[in-house]
Amino acid sequence: MIRAILFDKDGTLLDFDATWRGFVREVLTDLVPGDGPDRAALRDRLSDIAGLDPVSGRFRAGSPIVAGSTAEVAAIWAAELPGADARRIEIEANRRAAEAAQAGPQPAAPDMAGLMAGFRARGLKLGIATHDAEAPARAHMAALGIAEAFDFVAGYDSGHGLKPGPGMVLAFAEAVGVAPGEVAMIGDSIHDLGAGRAAGAGLVVGVLTGPADAATLAPGADHVIASIADLPALLG
Numbered sequence: 001m002i003r004a005i006l007f008d009k010d011g012t013l014l015d016f017d018a019t020w021r022g023f024v025r026e027v028l029t030d031l032v033p034g035d036g037p038d039r040a041a042l043r044d045r046l047s048d049i050a051g052l053d054p055v056s057g058r059f060r061a062g063s064p065i066v067a068g069s070t071a072e073v074a075a076i077w078a079a080e081l082p083g084a085d086a087r088r089i090e091i092e093a094n095r096r097a098a099e100a101a102q103a104g105p106q107p108a109a110p111d112m113a114g115l116m117a118g119f120r121a122r123g124l125k126l127g128i129a130t131h132d133a134e135a136p137a138r139a140h141m142a143a144l145g146i147a148e149a150f151d152f153v154a155g156y157d158s159g160h161g162l163k164p165g166p167g168m169v170l171a172f173a174e175a176v177g178v179a180p181g182e183v184a185m186i187g188d189s190i191h192d193l194g195a196g197r198a199a200g201a202g203l204v205v206g207v208l209t210g211p212a213d214a215a216t217l218a219p220g221a222d223h224v225i226a227s228i229a230d231l232p233a234l235l236g
Contacts, residue, residue, distance in 0.1 A: 002203055002235060003182040005119060006152075006172045006196075008163075009130035009137055011108065011188030011210025012228065013144075016059055016066070018106035024052050024065065027093055031077060031084070046077050061211035067163075067191045069131045069156035070094055097136035105140045108209035109229040116149035118232055125176035127152030129168035129185075129195065134158045151176050163187075164194025169201055184235070186228060188212055193220035205234065 010016050028043045044054035050073050051063020059066050064073050071090050078086035109115060119126055126149055130137050134155030141147040152175045154160050154168045161167030166180075173180045184203035185196025188210025196204035197220065206217030206224040214224045223234055 001182060002124070002184045003178045004125035004127065004173065004176050005184045005186060005231075006127045006129050006169055006201075007228070008187035008189070008192040009128050009132060009140065011066070011212075012186055012192070012207050013108055013112070013128070014140065015106040015108045016188070016210045017057070019140075020059070020065075021052065021057050023097065024050070027096060030092070031081065031089065042080075046080060049080070050076060059211045061189065061213070061216060063211075066211055067131070067189055069162060070097070070133055071156065094133040094136060097132060098139045105143055107144060108207070109227040111229075112144055112146055113149075115228060115232070116146045120149060122235075125151045125178065127154070127172040127176065129154050129160075129163065129172065129192075131156045131162060131191075163189075163191040164198055166195060166199035169195050169199035173199070186231065188217075190216065190220050193217065205231065 007013050028046050032039050032043045047054045051060045051065040064076055070093050074090035074093060075086040078084040078089055128137055128150055132155055134153055134157055137153050137155050152172045154171060156162055160171040169183060169185055170180060173183050180200040181202040183201045184205060185201040186205045186207060187193055188207050189212055193204050193206055204222050206221035207227055208214060209227045217224050225234060
């Protein structure tokens with residue numbers, strides 16, 4: 001029996017490209033200011049190595065900015081910028097991410113409030129496990145009007161480790177008083193699915209609202225669905 005659902009955030013609750021494309025470009029403009037061709041080329045290179053294709057504007061599945069934490073991406077950028085401090089980049093990116101929530105994160109499915117209310121009406125406990133920082137994650141949910149739906153929110157800085165490790169899933173299960181086998185883990189990346197498997201989650205579901213396709217997710221998932229809008233029918 002599934003008694004609790006743990007969601008990844010970006011690419012699962014939020015449309016990854018629509019929510020983060022402009023944000024990443026703004027952060028890179030701050031890191032590498034200026035309008036000359038050399039500055040633009042450096043911004044494109046930083047974008048590319050983090051996983052945002054500067055030409056298509058699409059995030060690549062499994063890239064650092066999709067699967068890694070803010071701290072990991074900051075370290076990658078700092079290594080390319082002489083004199084840059086990774087920790088300072090991380091702090092500024094997290095600050096901007098929390099503020100960006102006020103501009104309106106883009107949901108990955110319609111009627112998010114209705115979806116979450118439906119899960120709660122079934123008696124399910126809900127949580128979030130993200131490689132974003134915890135504060136921006138909470139701000140994003142508040143901006144969508146669904147913050148109160150969640151019993152648990154963990155970011156890369158919450159002390160439970162990173163996916164695909166089991167720490168976030170196990171911490172969620174303990175926090176809401178269920179066994180790991182009673183948790184459904186929902187995510188758009190193999191790291192999300194791997195975390196569910198590592199923790200012994202009872203159900204592991206991939207969604208196609210992030211950069212990964214069905215062929216990538218299927219080997220690690222019990223089911224792959226178009227979006228969390230299809231989750232109520234699956235659980236039913």
